[in-house]
Structure formats: C-alpha cells, structure tokens
Amino acid sequence: MNIIACVKQVPDTEAQIKVKGDGSGIEDGQIKWVMNPYDEFGVEEALRLKEKNGGEVTVVCVGPARAMETIRTALAMGADKGVHISDPALDNADAFVTASALAAVIKGLPHDIIFCGQRAIDDDAGQVGAMLAELLGIPQLTLVTKLEYAGSSVKVIRPIEGAQLSIETQLPCVVTAQKGLNEPRYASLPGIMKAKKKPVDVKNAAALGIATEAKAKVAKTIPPPARPPGKIVCGDEPEQKAAEVARLLREEAKVI
Amino acid sequence: MAKGVMIVAEQREGALRKISFELASTARKLADASGDEVSAVLLGSGVEKLAAELGKYGVDKVFVGDNAALEPYVTEAHAAVTAKIIKDNDPAIVLFGASVQGKDLSARVAAKLATGLATDCTDVKVDGGKLVCTRPMYAGKCFGEVVFTATPAMASLRPNVFPAAENAKAGAVTKVDAAVEAQKSKVLEVQKDTSGKVDLTEANVIVSGGRGMKGPEGFAILEELAAALKGTVGASRAAVDAGWREQKDQVGQTGKVVSPNLYIACGISGAIQHLAGMSSSKCIVAINKDAEAPIFTKADYGVVDDLFKVVPTLTAECKKLVG
Numbered sequence: 309m310n311i312i313a314c315v316k317q318v319p320d321t322e323a324q325i326k327v328k329g330d331g332s333g334i335e336d337g338q339i340k341w342v343m344n345p346y347d348e349f350g351v352e353e354a355l356r357l358k359e360k361n362g363g364e365v366t367v368v369c370v371g372p373a374r375a376m377e378t379i380r381t382a383l384a385m386g387a388d389k390g391v392h393i394s395d396p397a398l399d400n401a402d403a404f405v406t407a408s409a410l411a412a413v414i415k416g417l418p419h420d421i422i423f424c425g426q427r428a429i430d431d432d433a434g435q436v437g438a439m440l441a442e443l444l445g446i447p448q449l450t451l452v453t454k455l456e457y458a459g460s461s462v463k464v465i466r467p468i469e470g471a472q473l474s475i476e477t478q479l480p481c482v483v484t485a486q487k488g489l490n491e492p493r494y495a496s497l498p499g500i501m502k503a504k505k506k507p508v509d510v511k512n513a514a515a516l517g518i519a520t521e522a523k524a525k526v527a528k529t530i531p532p533p534a535r536p537p538g539k540i541v542c543g544d545e546p547e548q549k550a551a552e553v554a555r556l557l558r559e560e561a562k563v564i
Numbered sequence: 565m566a567k568g569v570m571i572v573a574e575q576r577e578g579a580l581r582k583i584s585f586e587l588a589s590t591a592r593k594l595a596d597a598s599g600d601e602v603s604a605v606l607l608g609s610g611v612e613k614l615a616a617e618l619g620k621y622g623v624d625k626v627f628v629g630d631n632a633a634l635e636p637y638v639t640e641a642h643a644a645v646t647a648k649i650i651k652d653n654d655p656a657i658v659l660f661g662a663s664v665q666g667k668d669l670s671a672r673v674a675a676k677l678a679t680g681l682a683t684d685c686t687d688v689k690v691d692g693g694k695l696v697c698t699r700p701m702y703a704g705k706c707f708g709e710v711v712f713t714a715t716p717a718m719a720s721l722r723p724n725v726f727p728a729a730e731n732a733k734a735g736a737v738t739k740v741d742a743a744v745e746a747q748k749s750k751v752l753e754v755q756k757d758t759s760g761k762v763d764l765t766e767a768n769v770i771v772s773g774g775r776g777m778k779g780p781e782g783f784a785i786l787e788e789l790a791a792a793l794k795g796t797v798g799a800s801r802a803a804v805d806a807g808w809r810e811q812k813d814q815v816g817q818t819g820k821v822v823s824p825n826l827y828i829a830c831g832i833s834g835a836i837q838h839l840a841g842m843s844s845s846k847c848i849v850a851i852n853k854d855a856e857a858p859i860f861t862k863a864d865y866g867v868v869d870d871l872f873k874v875v876p877t878l879t880a881e882c883k884k885l886v887g
Contacts, residue, residue, distance in 0.1 A: 432703060442676055476750050547873065
C-alpha cells in the first residue's frame, strides 16, 4: 500500500494565544509547537495499515523551517519518508493554497489512501482534506472514527449530528481523522534515532508551480471579546447556593 | 457581475434543519443592505415541498435539484450539483451551515470553484460591497476577520449563533438539472442515536462534567439536571480520556466548540483548551470546590462548593421554575 499522511505543526493545545498589537497575527515567540493532534490520528492509522498490509508511508507537510520537527516526529513514529513544502510565500497560505501545494506533491506520488487531520487546531478551518480530495479528483471521507481496509475499497464510520454513518468508498480516497480513530503511539528512542536518517525532500512553491495568493485572507486578528466579570454566588449551605443560582438564571440571565 | 446571496440549505429525511433557517435569515439581512436577491440551493429526493418554508424565512428563489442519487447525502454528488448551480447563477456570496455536512460540502465546492471559504463564522457583514467574516481561531482563543480575493465569497455559519426570523418572500421554485455520475462512495447504513439527545453543537443548554465527577457514575446527576433543562451532557477532555464519557461528548479544542445559551460546568477546573471550546456560550455557570479554578474566570455565576450537594438541589429548583 502507498499511504500518505499530511501533517501540520501547530501551537500546543495548552498554549496561551496572544494577539499582536497591530492585529497582524499572533505572538509566536513563546509557543510550544507540536504535531496537530488530529494529524497524529492520521499518521497512526497510516502506520497501522502499513504494518498489516505492507507498503510505505510518506509524510507531507506544508510549513516553515521549524515544521521539519513535526515531519521528524512522524518519521520517528514509523513513517518512511517525508516531503517538506517550505516557502516564505506560503506563510499566509489559506486552505486552498495549502491543498494546492499538497495536491501538487501528491499527484507525483503513488497513493491509495491519503490521511489528513479533520482540522488543524490553529486556524480551525477544516477544509484542506476536502479540498485536496477535490483537487486530486478522488472521494473524501471526513471525520472518520473507524476504518476497515478491504483491498480496493475502505469502509468507514463517521459521526454526524445525532447519527453515525457507515460509508464504503473505492480507493484512492482522502480520509480525515477524528479523535476516536485510534490511540497514537509515542516515538520510541530507536525510532527517533532512525528518523534522523530517513529522507526528507524539501520543495518550494515555484518547484510545484502553484499560485500562492490566498483566496480567503485573515485581514485582522483580534482577541476574543472580554466577558464581564462574573459573580460568586453566596450562601451558607450548598443547597442555598443552588437555589440562588436557579433564581439568577431565571430572573437575571433569563436563560431558563 | 456576481450579485446576490445564495444559501445552501440542509435537509435530512425530508425535513429542513434549523441551520437552514439561520442561513436564510442571515442572507436576507446581507442582501437587503444592497437591495439584492436571496436564493437557495435545495438538494435531495422529493424536496420541492420544502421550498415554501425557505420562502417564509426570506428566500426569493429556490433552486431545487431532485434526484434519488442525492439522498442520503453523498459529498461528491452534492458538490457537483451545488457547484454547477453556483456557476450558472453567479452569486456574490454563498453561505453554508458549519454543520458536519455543511463543512464537508463547502470545502469541496470551494475547491471546485477555486475560491475562498471562511469556516464556522460567528459574524458576517458586507463592508464596502465585500463580505467580511469574523470567525474564531485556536478554538476561540482569538478571532480572525476574513476577506476574500476571489468570487464568490463563501462562508459557513456556526449553528445556534445567527437568529432565524420569519420574513416572508416568494420562495419561487426553479428546478435544475441534478444528474450526477455514478458515485464512488456509498452510504451503507445510517445508525441513529435513539437517545433523543440533541447534539452538543445544536444544544441550547449543556451540562458538562470533568474530573471532579470522580467516575462515570457521577454523571447521573448531570443527566438529571440536563433532562430538567432539556439540555445535553458534555464532558471535559479529562473525563473523556478517563473513559467516563464518549468522545462525541467532549467539549474543547480537540472536541466540540459549543455556544449554547447556558453552559453549566461541573467539576471542571478549566484547562485552557476546554475554556477555548465553551467561552462563547451566552451564560456560563461554574460549580467547583476549588475557588482558584480557572473556570471561574469565564463564569457569569460561580458556585464554590461540593457539586454533589449543589447539583441535585439545582435540578430540583430548575424543575420547579421550568415546570
């Protein structure tokens, strides 16, 4: 099997996000960078398929120089090789530009299944997987929590509001991973050592022949609206406090 | 020149979903500012009868694509027909719901049209004739104002944020060619959640529990409170990772980002990734023994006490008030 896992480097979920004074983005000096958690599920599923069916896992990443760490993490988990699409012209890439860059690389690689995270936890757009599938002209299965591979097809489970769908698709296809798909492994020490010697091909936008202007641009980044300070509900006994909360919700907040 | 606002309505099993009315009302507001028309894309099998309902919420014209192959929803088929309707009618703005289906469809359609898409918007406006969308990023740790360099400008709107208001327009039906190629994907089974619970992303009231619930059985009192308020039970990542609750119940940066009218956090300390997922709730109540818990910084009403004593009384009081 030829499996592709797309990964992105993002701020850790516990990172405080501070908006720059001029609204041009976020302060990124103090941030701890990690592999997007949803991409980890994709890498893990790719590795499990390879271990069961044989084949090769290629990691593809769009990101600045520091994103090489994330590629190495995936290689340390067990992926075989990497492609790093790195170009300052892609610093403000939107999902369409990112998907175009990934598609340009993946078109030149054999692929049966392509994994992406269902969304990246930085811009929260959740578009790249579907756009990539469209640009490659293959089906997409988004928000997948279970996957069964059957040679020329896959069967997946994807939850929607109030139901679960079981869907069968012919390969090749794009699968976007949702939490619940698996429990990603940690890289082992020998894995980390081996990863240093695995090949990573670095490409820029010109080499891929893609346009780099974003179709949807973040013109301004703003802090979240401040919440007015709340009140601590008083009372001698927990039961009194509970009754007071119920009253406040009814009479003051008018939400019940 | 591209003109007007188009919405992509969402229906399931012959009933329009609430987000469709939120889209119609929002589109109406945007279109009225420039005297433009609101149109809608409505796809499925035997769905023409739903057009009148869209008309009630401000849609002038409904493009109905009727084909058994469009039911149930299959991404590639819906994307092909939707993109064709957009191309043929050239709207300036296209709005989708940021539901599971809407997100799945909108990204595919945007790629087909080589245009930009802003996901999960919480505010949209037209400024100088151009769409500007406000959307949370980093699960709400900050917001971005998105502008577009391609046409149409496309956005998906977060459910439960935009009001749906009746504003009767014609809702006139135009039938469109909805032929699709043989599909590579097939829905084998739809397994419905029979609990009758509203999904977290659509719930008006959420009662969430964290590590302070001490175990899966602790959630019973939250289920009772949620039932009294016709709400849904959510959970922190700690509670989900401990196996106390299902993954679909998780609220936070790696779970669902929610904005109910009322969010009651019980035994949740308030890790930053959890706060990010719920801080756009309209009213927040926190119940926690630890007065220093970060959750209290987001709460409109805080109760520093033992939740196992507070919650049952709160349930009883709510039952009295709600009736």
